[in-house]
Amino acid sequence: MEKQRKDGKAEPVVIGGMVLDIQATSSIPPHPRTTCPGKIHYVRGGVARNIAECMSNLGAEPFMISALGFDMAGKLLLEHWKSAKLPTEGIRRHQDIKTPTVCHILDATGEVAAGVASVEAVEMFLTPEWIQQFKHKIHSAPILMVDANLSPPALEASCQIAAESNVPVWFEPVSIAKSKRIAPVVKYVTFASPNEDELIAMANALSSDNMFRPIERNNCSMNTLFQMLKPAIWLLLEKGVKILVVTIGSDGVLLCSKGEPSSWSIGLEKTKRLGLSGRLFETMTSSHPSNWYSDVNVLERSPYFLAVHFPALPASVVRLTGAGDCLVGGMLASLCAGLDVMQSAAIGIVAAKASVEVDSNVPSQFCLATIAGDARMVYSAAKVLPNQSKL
Template identity: 25%
Template sequence: MQAPCFPLQYLRLLTFLAKSRNMTKAPEILCVGSVLWDIIGRSASHMRAGSDVPGRIIRLPGGVAMNIAMALSRFGLKPALLSAIGQDPEGNELVAECARRGLGTDHLYRSADLPTDRYMAIEGANGLIAAIADAHSLEAAGDKILNVLNFGPLGRPENPFDGLIALDGNLTAGLLEQIATSPSFSKADLRVAPASPGKAERLLPFLRSGRGTLYVNLEEAGLLCQSSFETADQAASQLLERGAARVLVTNGGDGCCDATADGLIQECPPPVLVTRVTGAGDTFMAAHIAAECDGANRKDALSRALHAAAAYVSGEVAI
């Protein structure tokens, strides 16, 4: 029996439809926020303001959303990025690097008018000395980066995305407020982190709405509560009183706390020699998300996240 013969145009249509179904398949997790180039100077010396010391200067993909996505990929998940990247040479190079690392780039907002964002940091043996985040293009793009969740193909207000979303505080306060209250995000499992202490108060909408899981350090928790704390459990308890649904508070090498209405879980990270700090909090968050995706309970997920972050800051994990 002779095989049926289909017109070439029909075969092309089938190929197009197959590709379209593959492109609109929802990712395991969306990472929403800054995707940029990190320019980091590191020295083995202790530093202070005005120090001039030898060291190394590197450039690598960064930004909170990017760091979380890269870490999630290392833990076996398949994240996709929602961010703004320019169509300049730096942007093209960054998108290619994202794809090389297995990160979804189909839904990035590529602007012809905005340059690709950058972050610059100086690190010494005594930790982060100073940093400047130039995320103006992300802020200027605004809600355009969320079009795929508001107008399809990943979601709409009447049929919202119901998977995991990792958000970072480099988004504007207005956009974070929109996400905290919008029907387009009503079914999502929101995991939210400030980009820095200076942007911690942008997370206040998630306290007011009682939505999402917040990942903050002790300083950021104090800014959200307009107070100061000595321990992570004190900070976590206060954040719950202010409306947080769930919060994880880290405190460097001291105790960390995971707090919900069902109770508080505490654990200390393993002691390690710190060789880098930029991206440590993002690694902690990603490892915690990955552990819970793997079925770990709250105690085990916290422990796995702390050990992953310790391995990262010690330099055991390649980036």
């Protein structure tokens, strides 16, 4: 493990679903009980797979632990993985595996209107025993990302292996229903990335009386939205999550932390600054962060509860299905390159913008100069939210 730290070969580990997305967009308002004209796309998907591909395209070289069948969908997903020269040893193949597939019906804005998911193989075949075979990879990783498609026993096994070597864990909730799987493993979680609805579901799963209700935004201000979400955010931080990345759609991201202001400078012990990762680090640190971020002194005066709003960037939207995954992938790649949480959040938002402007869930490539320029804009526009006090 020590050798991997020194030569830069420690790989972030991503565990979760690789999925074929069938995305159908109607060209007219759909009617029940009949077909309508439109377009159908086959897109490489899956929360963990999307995140890992985004990380790879930003130079992070993740090690993927997943499961695929020998069917058409499995072959399509695996061929692309091999073409990207990413390791396949962690991808379980078996004749009984039906490759996870999701069919999305998209509305005219690119949002998911309805869908059907067949992802049982992730729970059935990504077992604790399979994951245990790669514990040496997890022990030497800079960070472990798990998605909530995993069964509760597999989630717990993954987190326990990471804890043995103090490897930070990123929990990606996937959906409202599956987000509740954080409850047994919350004590292991360093980062979590829910949207508003997943945040409420996670808070209810961690409380005894389902005290949190879905948020009705009604065009409220950012400060008002934050005050509505704050009790649920605080509960997750109290239960042990160190950094909460709450995605709020076209309004961007709320980055929240409990404790000392040093939380914002949290970095990974094992980072890689070779190749594209090295160029990403150099590009982002060429300007001192204090030159970008005007509220840095406010952070230093906030002893208990810190929350920063990072605005989203304007985008020419083609499809929204990969935005959240690329946000996480961008942040993880940045952390693995040695950047801090604030810089990583800005890059995550830029990666999310790039994803909504292409047909695929993940852009095939990123321009570092564009990333750096856009990230500086996001970073300089970030604002500490008021009333940063202990609840």
